[in-house]
Amino acid sequence: MKAVVLVLLLPVVQLVAVGRWGGPELALVAVVVLARTAGTGAVLGFVAGLAADVAPPAEHTIGIGTLVLTFAGYFAGRLSSGRERPVFGERSAAERSAASWVGMLAVVAVAATWARAGLDLAVAGEPVALGDLAWLTGWNLVAVVVVAAVAARLSRRRQVAGRAVLRRRYA
Amino acid sequence: MRSRPARVLVLLAAVSLLLIALDRWTALDPLRRAGSLVYGTAASLIASATRLGGDADRLRALEHENAALRADNLTRRQTQTATTLPDPAYRALPAHAVGFAPGSITIDIGTGDGVTRDLTVLNADGLIGRVTWAGPSTATVSLLTDRASSIGARVPSGEVGTITGHDGRLLLRLLNPQAALAPGDKVTTLGSDNHRPYVPGVPIGEVVQVNPSPGESTQTAVVRPYAALTAVDLVTVVLP
Numbered sequence: 001m002k003a004v005v006l007v008l009l010l011p012v013v014q015l016v017a018v019g020r021w022g023g024p025e026l027a028l029v030a031v032v033v034l035a036r037t038a039g040t041g042a043v044l045g046f047v048a049g050l051a052a053d054v055a056p057p058a059e060h061t062i063g064i065g066t067l068v069l070t071f072a073g074y075f076a077g078r079l080s081s082g083r084e085r086p087v088f089g090e091r092s093a094a095e096r097s098a099a100s101w102v103g104m105l106a107v108v109a110v111a112a113t114w115a116r117a118g119l120d121l122a123v124a125g126e127p128v129a130l131g132d133l134a135w136l137t138g139w140n141l142v143a144v145v146v147v148a149a150v151a152a153r154l155s156r157r158r159q160v161a162g163r164a165v166l167r168r169r170y171a
Numbered sequence: 172m173r174s175r176p177a178r179v180l181v182l183l184a185a186v187s188l189l190l191i192a193l194d195r196w197t198a199l200d201p202l203r204r205a206g207s208l209v210y211g212t213a214a215s216l217i218a219s220a221t222r223l224g225g226d227a228d229r230l231r232a233l234e235h236e237n238a239a240l241r242a243d244n245l246t247r248r249q250t251q252t253a254t255t256l257p258d259p260a261y262r263a264l265p266a267h268a269v270g271f272a273p274g275s276i277t278i279d280i281g282t283g284d285g286v287t288r289d290l291t292v293l294n295a296d297g298l299i300g301r302v303t304w305a306g307p308s309t310a311t312v313s314l315l316t317d318r319a320s321s322i323g324a325r326v327p328s329g330e331v332g333t334i335t336g337h338d339g340r341l342l343l344r345l346l347n348p349q350a351a352l353a354p355g356d357k358v359t360t361l362g363s364d365n366h367r368p369y370v371p372g373v374p375i376g377e378v379v380q381v382n383p384s385p386g387e388s389t390q391t392a393v394v395r396p397y398a399a400l401t402a403v404d405l406v407t408v409v410l411p
Binding site: 011012014015016019020022037038039043045046049050051053054055056057058059061062063066070071075076077078123124126127129131132136160166 | 218394
């Protein structure tokens with residue numbers, strides 16, 4: 001629910017602040033990192049994509065971003081729900097799992113960026129400048145990796161704290 | 172039997188495809204207007220909050236006057252060859268750029284203020300672009316450096332050509348391959364039919380490099396826009 005409110009607010013931030021220096025697509029980053037399961041991820045992606053599509057600038061075809069982010073949310077959610085969270089497992093296993101999660105999300109983000117550009121070209125006939133696409137891909141990739149790494153670290157810290165509580169309780 | 176998430180995905184993807192199809196055929200403008208109303212107004216509020224000064228009313232009046240004078244000034248500095256200059260009493264609307272995206276800006280006035288699509292947008296330095304969509308409270312302005320943009324242009328020698336977006340700069344194509352052209356030449360708008368989308372005589376930019384074109388049917392040059400398109404704030408929308 002919090003994630004839905006967040007993605008509904010993001011178009012304003014994108015418009016006012018991020019668009020000035022052509023930064024990452026916040027909606028994509030938020031959807032990919034916040035998707036928990038495949039079903040909720042798809043719904044989150046749909047809402048975020050529709051919000052970004054109807055927000056100004058009004059030049060893009062409504063529905064393209066919605067479609068792309070629905071798929072991005074679905075796949076990111078599948079990755080997140082299948083992610084190993086071994087409560088009593090080895091530390092290294094958890095870390096490996098977090099690293100592979102971040103890496104897979106980066107793949108989803110890049111695929112979504114390119115799918116978007118391809119659909120813009122195929123459906124709306126919007127020409128794609130390869131230089132711009134390269135920049136956008138880079139921005140999205142870096143943003144997803146950084147935000148996902150921070151999220152993984154926070155959730156890991158929460159797990160460690162939870163484990164400490166359990167240990168104290170059952171010691 | 173598919174699992175539940177897969178069914179959700181198929182349903183939402185189908186709705187998205189339906190939206191795309193509807194927007195291609197009938198233009199989902201009610202949705203865009205709603206987006207302009209909600210997100211555009213929010214962006215305008217944030218922008219006006221960040222430039223809150225003491226005497227906002229006086230500032231507003233000065234901005235109006237300034238916009239009118241600027242439009243008048245920029246469109247009157249004509250080259251001598253522009254003989255077909257009508258003398259329209261342009262109406263000018265001041266606006267602030269409140270939203271930014273690659274290739275376009277969002278301004279804080281819309282159909283409620285008389286803005287429609289295909290109007291010239293300029294600032295104190297020169298041409299910014301044209302209005303491509305007008306919503307109730309905001310309008311989208313496509314920048315002249317956008318790839319899809321193409322503008323009729325005139326150079327000091329009187330030759331005409333087109334200006335197109337070209338990686339943040341502009342590419343000038345003159346119809347006459349033998350036309351005299353040198354770095355430093357000022358490029359202005361030629362003007363469109365009925366002054367839409369472009370009024371004549373607005374400075375676009377300065378020629379920085381003339382490309383050698385032996386044996387080609389057009390002459391090309393790289394033009395640097397006068398307006399700093401990445402740092403646009405106060406703009407003027409010209410109503411012909």
